[in-house]
Amino acid sequence: MGEEPVSWQTWSDGVSSVPIIIGDQDWGQLELECEEEGRSDVYDFGSIYPRVITIGQNRYQDGQNYATLQFRVSNVLFLQNDVLPAWEYYTEPHNTNDRYIQIRFIKEP
Numbered sequence: 371m372g373e374e375p376v377s378w379q380t381w382s383d384g385v386s387s388v389p390i391i392i393g394d395q396d397w398g399q400l401e402l403e404c405e406e407e408g409r410s411d412v413y414d415f416g417s418i419y420p421r422v423i424t425i426g427q428n429r430y431q432d433g434q435n436y437a438t439l440q441f442r443v444s445n446v447l448f449l450q451n452d453v454l455p456a457w458e459y460y461t462e463p464h465n466t467n468d469r470y471i472q473i474r475f476i477k478e479p
Contacts, residue, residue, distance in 0.1 A: 382409045382450050384474075402437070402477035409450055410473040417469060418445055424463040425473060437475035443468035 377396045383389045389408045390401040400408045415421070425439060440457040442448075443466050448455060450472065457474060458464075 380411045383407060384409055384451055386451055402475075404477055407474055407476040412448060412450055412470050412472045414447075415469050415471070418467055420465070420467050422463045422465055423471065425460050437477050440474045440476070441471060442474075443471045445469050448472075 378391045378398060378400055379388055379395050381389060381400065384407050389406065392399045392401050402408060423441065423443075425441065439460045441460050441464070442455045442457050443464075444455045445468050447470055
């Protein structure tokens with residue numbers, strides 16, 4: 371995606387609050403309890419064009435536990451905490467023609 375680093379303050383816990391941040395708000399870590407989540411902003415690719423989405427999963431681990439990594443895409447703009455579009459599990463690079471994407475991770479028990 372070529373995403374530039376952004377403040378963790380732009381993330382949501384799914385109910386319009388920012389997850390707990392440990393350390394610097396730009397370079398720290400999100401602290402998630404079991405089954406809590408962190409959602410990125412909705413990213414706009416700027417066009418509808420065939421592309422492959424690859425997400426570096428190791429960015430979303432805490433070193434002790436793993437997070438379930440999900441994403442959702444659409445050609446229609448949606449908001450960060452909207453229920454739709456549906457989330458998909460990320461396991462490998464994904465081919466899409468969609469314009470908008472969002473990343474979510476949920477801490478596993």
